[in-house]
Amino acid sequence: MPIITVERLSKIYPVAIKQPGIKGTFNHFFHRTYREIKAVQDVSFYLEPGEIVGFLGANGAGKTTTLKMLTGLIHPSSGNVRVAGYIPFRRQPEFLRQTSLVMGQKQQLLWDLPALDSLRINAAVYNISDRIFTERLSELASMLALENKLTQPVRKLSLGERMKAELLAALLHHPKVLFLDEPTLGLDVNAQVAVREFLREYNQRYQATILLTSHYMADITALCDRVLLIHQGQLIYDGSLDGLLQRFAPYREVKVELAQAVSPEKLKQFGEIEAIEGQEVRFIVQRENLTTTIAKLLAQFEVIDLNVNDPPIEEVIGRLFQTGTILENLDS
Numbered sequence: 001m002p003i004i005t006v007e008r009l010s011k012i013y014p015v016a017i018k019q020p021g022i023k024g025t026f027n028h029f030f031h032r033t034y035r036e037i038k039a040v041q042d043v044s045f046y047l048e049p050g051e052i053v054g055f056l057g058a059n060g061a062g063k064t065t066t067l068k069m070l071t072g073l074i075h076p077s078s079g080n081v082r083v084a085g086y087i088p089f090r091r092q093p094e095f096l097r098q099t100s101l102v103m104g105q106k107q108q109l110l111w112d113l114p115a116l117d118s119l120r121i122n123a124a125v126y127n128i129s130d131r132i133f134t135e136r137l138s139e140l141a142s143m144l145a146l147e148n149k150l151t152q153p154v155r156k157l158s159l160g161e162r163m164k165a166e167l168l169a170a171l172l173h174h175p176k177v178l179f180l181d182e183p184t185l186g187l188d189v190n191a192q193v194a195v196r197e198f199l200r201e202y203n204q205r206y207q208a209t210i211l212l213t214s215h216y217m218a219d220i221t222a223l224c225d226r227v228l229l230i231h232q233g234q235l236i237y238d239g240s241l242d243g244l245l246q247r248f249a250p251y252r253e254v255k256v257e258l259a260q261a262v263s264p265e266k267l268k269q270f271g272e273i274e275a276i277e278g279q280e281v282r283f284i285v286q287r288e289n290l291t292t293t294i295a296k297l298l299a300q301f302e303v304i305d306l307n308v309n310d311p312p313i314e315e316v317i318g319r320l321f322q323t324g325t326i327l328e329n330l331d332s
C-alpha cells in the first residue's frame with residue numbers, strides 16, 4: 001500500500017498586479033486585481049514505503065510547492081494528498097511525528113547555540129525520552145561523523161557540518177517519510193558524498209521513504225532508481241532514470257580518437273562538437289543518425305578508437321530544462 005498518495009493535486013497562487021505610478025498604487029490599495037500562477041497542475045503519483053524517489057524539474061517548475069503541500073505547509077487548491085495515512089494540511093501531531101522536511105536553503109537549528117541545545121528542544125517537542133534521545137543522538141551523530149561538533153555554536157560549523165546537523169535534527173524523531181529540498185545545495189564534493197551516503201544508510205536501516213529534489217544529478221543517480229519530472233507544474237514523467245534518458249535524450253555521445261588532429265570545420269558535419277582535446281573529439285549525434293555518422297567518420301579519417309555512450313545525465317537534464325526542449329521532446 002502506498003505511503004504517499006497524490007491525486008490530481010493543483011496549486012494556484014493568486015498574485016496581485018500593481019500598475020506603475022501613483023494611480024497604480026492607489027488602485028492597488030482600493031481595487032486590487034489578481035492574476036493566477038498555476039504552480040502545480042493535476043499532479044498524481046504514489047510512493048511505496050522505503051522508496052527513494054528523485055523529484056526533478058527546472059527552476060520554477062513546481063517542486064517546492066508540491067513538497068509544501070505534501071508537508072502541510074500550504075493548502076492545495078484542489079486534489080487529494082495522503083502521507084502516512086494523514087491529510088498533511090491538518091498538521092495533526094501524529095502526522096508531524098511521521099514526517100520531516102529539510103530545505104537546503106533554510107535552517108531550523110539556532111545559529112548562536114550549539115546544535116545539541118536545539119536537538120534537546122526538538123526532543124522535548126516530539127516527546128522523546130532522555131534514554132531514547134541519548135541512543136538516537138549517539139547513533140545519528142556517529143552515522144554523520146558529527147560526534148565532536150554538536151557542542152559548538154552552529155555558526156562555527158562548516159556548511160557541510162551544518163547540513164548534517166540539520167539532518168540529525170530532522171531525523172531525531174525517526175520519521176517514516178522524509179522530504180528533502182536541495183539537501184546538498186552549496187556543499188563541496190566530499191560533503192555531498194557524505195550526505196548521500198548517510199541518506200542511503202538511513203533509508204536502508206529504517207526503510208524510510210524519501211522524496212528528494214536536487215540540482216546535483218550525482219545525488220539522483222546515487223540514490224534514486226525512480227524519478228518524477230515536473231515541467232511548468234505538470235508531471236510529465238514518472239519512471240526509471242534509464243527510461244528518462246531514453247525518452248528525453250534522443251541523442252548519444254560519440255567519442256573518437258583520430259590518428260591526426262583535424263580542424264573543427266571538417267568535423268562539424270558529423271554532429272554537434274562537444275569538445276576537442278588534441279586528437280580526441282566528442283560529438284553529440286542524434287540516435288537515428290548514429291550508424292551513418294560512424295560509417296562516415298571511419299571512411300574519412302584514420303580512427304584509433306571510438307566509443308558511443310549515453311550523454312551524462314547532467315547534460316541531458318541541462319538540455320531538457322532549456323526553454324522549449326522538453327516540449328519538443330514531448331511532441332516527438
Ligand SMILES: Nc1ncnc2c1ncn2[C@@H]1O[C@H](COP(=O)(O)OP(=O)(O)OP(=O)(O)O)[C@@H](O)[C@H]1O
Nearest residue numbers: 013015037039057058059060061062063064065066
Ligand atoms: N508564494 C507564492 N506566491 C506566488 N507565486 C509563487 C509562490 N511560490 C511559488 N510561486 C510560483 O510558483 C511556481 C513554482 O514555484 P516553486 O517554488 O514550486 O518551483 P521549484 O520547482 O521549487 O523551483 P526552484 O527549483 O527554483 O526552487 C513559480 O512560478 C513561482 O514563481
